[in-house]
Amino acid sequence: MKMDLGKIFDLEGESLVVEDVVDLSSVKLSSGIKPFAQPVPVKAVAQNRAGVVTLSLSVSFTLRVPCDRCLEVFEQSYSLTPEHTVVRELHGEDTGEYVVTPDAVVDLDELVLTDVVLELPMVMLCKQDCKGLCSRCGANLNHGACGCKQETGDPRLAVLKQLLEQ
16 A cells, blocks of 8 residues: 655645555465464554654554464454654665655555564563473473473483482
């Protein structure tokens, strides 16, 4: 979805509101998972205040991903409100703080995708205290103990353990 800000750049005090959905269903995370099952609703508000164009986004979405510890698929909802300063050109180094658009057209799909991906957590957990999987049998420890015999340590150190018990 393209947003034409030409009128906003030219008139101080002017604003523009756009509401649409962005289809991120083809986006894959580094694990190869496609987490966006539904289109992402976006509200974009562009305002020219004192000659500075600010683009405020409101994005809500639900991820459907497997937990990184127990591998069970879960859903997590997010709401983001990123804000960007939009300029037609820069007179110096591009520090990444600005969205540069010489033709005054902003690609909201690309901007939303960047904002969403940057806000995603590095580790996806179904819950903070997820116990994960048993390293021996692979049972999900969130559903209870697996029944595996717990090792008491390295068998080569058994002699030392006997000395400590005496």
